[in-house]
Amino acid sequence: MSQAGFAGSADDRTNAGSSGSTDEFERHRRLLFGVSYDMLGSVADAEDCVQEAWIRWAREDRSGVANPRSYLVRIVANVTLNRLRAVRNQRETYVGPWLPEPLLTGPDVADEVADADSVSYAMLVVLETLGPVERAVFVLREVFGIPHADVAEALGRSEQSVRQVAHRAREHVRERRPRFEPDPVARRKLTERFLAASLEGDLDGLKEMLAEDAVVLSDGGGKVRAALHPVYGAERVARLMRSLGSGLSDVRIEHCGINGAPGILAWTAEGGLSAAATVEIAGERVTEVHIVRNPDKLRHLETGTRRGHQAW
Known part of the structure; x- marks a missing residue:
């Protein structure tokens, strides 16, 4: 799984106060889409959340932002969590089984997300059995390797609470995923x-x-x-x-x-x-x-x- 955490590079810090907001956002678009898609299992909803993150990024004062990557992931995580809570109610009345939207990962679009394993279809099906906060914590921590403290900041929770939620979510997924991936x-x-x-x-x-x-x-x-x-x-x-x-x-x-x-x-x-x-x-x-x-x-x-x- 990807270990792309919140920690920004020197370039992140250097460019944080620059006027190239679009370029800065585009640098992290794939990561933001990956986070949102893994949380939602929906391409269309993830694209909407990334767009909303862009609107917030563009209109806010970013002069004090030291780490654009962390800031953007926090925005998209909150936007997506709100969307996830809303769509889960809709999915309860869905006709028949609800399955995630499949994502093409052929040679020309394999890098559409940060890590191919993070969008495993079997994983997405299992993640549908988690609650919204559990799913958000699992995706941010276990899929993208974001530190517990940064996940806590992104979701507005204590670090101890995030650690407990992460443990529950991890055990839940382990019970439902195969131990060994097939060749x-x-x-x-x-x-x-x-x-x-x-x-x-x-x-x-x-x-x-x-x-x-x-x-x-x-x-x-x-x-x-x-x-x-x-x-x-x-x-x-x-x-x-x-x-x-x-x-x-x-x-x-x-x-x-x-x-x-x-x-x-x-x-x-x-x-x-x-x-x-x-x-x-x-x-x-x-x-x-x-x-x-x-x-x-x-x-x-x-x-x-x-x-x-x-x-x-």
């Missing part, structure tokens, strides 16, 4: 085999690749057809994937990088993006399949793809 090459090959078996309707092949407690989460947001509840168990997941595969005869499949791992995009004959999917693996078995079909969550993927990101 990237093996993960890619298993993802390809899993997709091929789904398209071919190979029920036995699918069951062989699935963990007994495998689950499929499908996010349609009530706007397109998708399972309204998680589907559990190797047998049921295999049958669902076979059924989904049978409906993809006229769909173009593209392999790509999503949140730092192998991903799949499904394009309609008309050229629209109908789904994005990731496959999580433990050992040599598929444990989770995440399918995003909500068109609102696919728009930025269409744009990113059309800019020319490189598939596998």
Whole structure:
């Protein structure tokens, strides 16, 4: 994980009082987007929060700011925490499972955030089970390596409180994340085999690749057809994937990088993006399949793809 903390460089301190506010902000834009995206799991909301941070940065008196990086992260963390509290209420009434917006991490956009691991899709799904403050503390401390004292200052809490929250959040995530990350090459090959078996309707092949407690989460947001509840168990997941595969005869499949791992995009004959999917693996078995079909969550993927990101 990235260890990009609050501590600014000599350049930060030298430029703090300069008039180049736009240049200074742009230097840290990727970091700010990464913090906000990891806290929210939403590209659109993160971009809005970064924009609001820019407005505050541009209109405030910065003559006393000794560390622009620290100052900007504090702004975006507070803006994002407020947004997170608001959207969590909306997500409680969301139709079907709510999944994070996937982020393309192909060769041309891999540095869109500070660290590919910080946007692991499996991590984002787990972070959805944390409360807003726990998630903010975890992202700032564990993902970006920001010191406890600076996290406390950013969130308006005591350092002792932040340490306690960080411990709880860390234990919560450890209980839900796999102990060992799969080998990237093996993960890619298993993802390809899993997709091929789904398209071919190979029920036995699918069951062989699935963990007994495998689950499929499908996010349609009530706007397109998708399972309204998680589907559990190797047998049921295999049958669902076979059924989904049978409906993809006229769909173009593209392999790509999503949140730092192998991903799949499904394009309609008309050229629209109908789904994005990731496959999580433990050992040599598929444990989770995440399918995003909500068109609102696919728009930025269409744009990113059309800019020319490189598939596998």
